[in-house]
Amino acid sequence: MAPIDAPWAPVDTEVDYAEVERRHPAFRAFGARLGGTPLVEAPGPAGGAAVLAKCEWHNPEGSIKDRVAYALIGAALHEHGQRPVEELRVLEYSGGNLSRALSGLCQGLGIAARFVLSSASPRSLLDTLEERGARFDLVDKDLGFIEVISTALAIAEKEPDWTLLYQHRNSANPAFHARTTGAEIVDALAARPGGRTPDAWVASIGTGGTLIGVLRALRARFPGVRAVGVCPSELPYGSPQPPNGLPKYGGSGGFGHGLKQPFVAAHDAEIEHRNVSYPRCLDLMAEYRDLTGVRIGSSAAANWAVAREIAASLPPTSTVLTVFPDAGTPEEWERIG
Template identity: 55%
Template sequence: MDEVRNVLTPVVDQLLKPFGQVAETELQSVTAIHERYPGIAKFRDQLGDTPLVEVPSTPGGATILAKCEWGNPAGSVKDRVAYALVCEAIRRHGDRPAEDLRLVEYSGGNLGLALSYLCAEAGIPLRLVVASFTSQSVLDTLQSRGTAVDIAPAEEGFLGTIRQAMRIADGDGGWQFLFQHVNAANLIMHQATTGTEIVKQLDGRKPHTWVAAIGTGGTLIGVLNMLRTVNPAVRAVGVTPAESPYGHGGAPAAPQGLCGTGGLGYGLKQPFVKAYENDVAAHQQVSYPEALEGAAEFFSLTGTRIGTSASANWLVARKIAAQLPPDEHVVTMFADAGNPEQWGAIGK
């Protein structure tokens, strides 16, 4: 997997550049993009401003507040990233004819669903590389939205999907690679929207700890950068599946795991997290069966369906909150409401 490793490593250095500079350019040309693509403007109107909700905690412990993201247009936090990546791609495309813009990315999960929704609305051709274990319900949805799907060989795992997308982009078909794991638009969007909304919703309350599951690490690090503006000492805790922890040296992510999260395998670390490694206080692991149980427990306590990454975050947040006094706040992310496979496994 040297091909992927060689691309991921140098990007870490670039990410250490100050955020503010990039954030300014991010904001400049959005108006022009919205004028040119009304479907993107409509998507942006419906995006974000999701609720920050108090969720069950350990009695006597800190309050847990969860940012609930299933109200976004395609149903998850990744809608924010899809918007940012597509706007960035349009910017990179520059003055070339709009009809030549074609996008390629890898994901069989929420980002794939978000991109397929957004690109269909915007009329931009999209090609997605997915892993061979992607569920039929996701494949059907992608197909119904006109997304071209490539299936990466099972034995190459998740890195194989990245490699195949890279190769498509390197070919002569003019496909622009979005590359969510290294594209700063991912981090900036979380800082500028998810993190900014949370700070506003905290309304003067100080976050003690920020708990977020790691896929690319965009959520964990982007929001952390914003939470620091209200509490420079806020602790960041990353959550990954026990089957595929952050930075693990084994084979790439197992097919079963917390949806949208997990280590890359082969000792590779997600560049966004690696770049800010000293700012992440701890990494916690939750197994898929534990996360399923957590989702079932959360459902019986609240009547609300949450996905497995959300339930993993909740379980970790609850453990942390139990150690803190009641006037502290643990903030976490509920990225989606789960999928039919998960709820089938739980039997709800």
């Protein structure tokens, strides 16, 4: 059986986050600092559409995955009910940012946290996890992210006292993006002089939670908006090639072997796909910093590249929306210089 189709029931419960916040002050404190991030105009092509980007490093732990950490822990605490919080032990796999966010949230709540990560994870992340008392296992990067997921699934099966959050299957992930990230974008567009109707929504695919969740909120208001998913050229969405250990831009990418992220596969007919290589992302990070004085991460650079391409094919009255998931790792900025 393909690992992503493992027999774990997708978590599909409606979560009352306000109720969970009332029970857990540390969860409430994290929630109070979450979201409300700025939608800014990014440099676009001369004579083309405007590019608007939601800047997610303003979240408490510095990335868009802070929203997902809150959503998944909220769902787990909702399921856990009135039992002592210390009895909840959280297991998740991560490309990096989610484990950072979860480790902070779990430390505040007094919940044990355990992660499965790629051996390519930056030292700065592993240091943070260690400082916060989170346990982690590293999987050989050459086996690809699918093996990171499979390892977490195997642990969850063998050791059922660990609760797997399962970001690729947990509907709290896209649902929370629809309700916060997407809703905030809709509000920000309405607040612009004369209001704005977006023509396209561009987002990098890790789980696809951002792409699909925000799309849900946008299409409810603007049914005609195009959706464009972005992946690393080194392993595109749905690629039939086997996984590889090539460096890729952050938090994103296909699984290999023709496998597809379930949230995205459910909308295959509605999504266009573009790919960007890691060396190009590093160049674009430097270009964006030099143009604006602002540091964006590698997946943000990929989104910016594709948003600009699409904006170049549209008139100046059009709007292309995208997201800047984080501001990059210290290791990437050291490389860029």
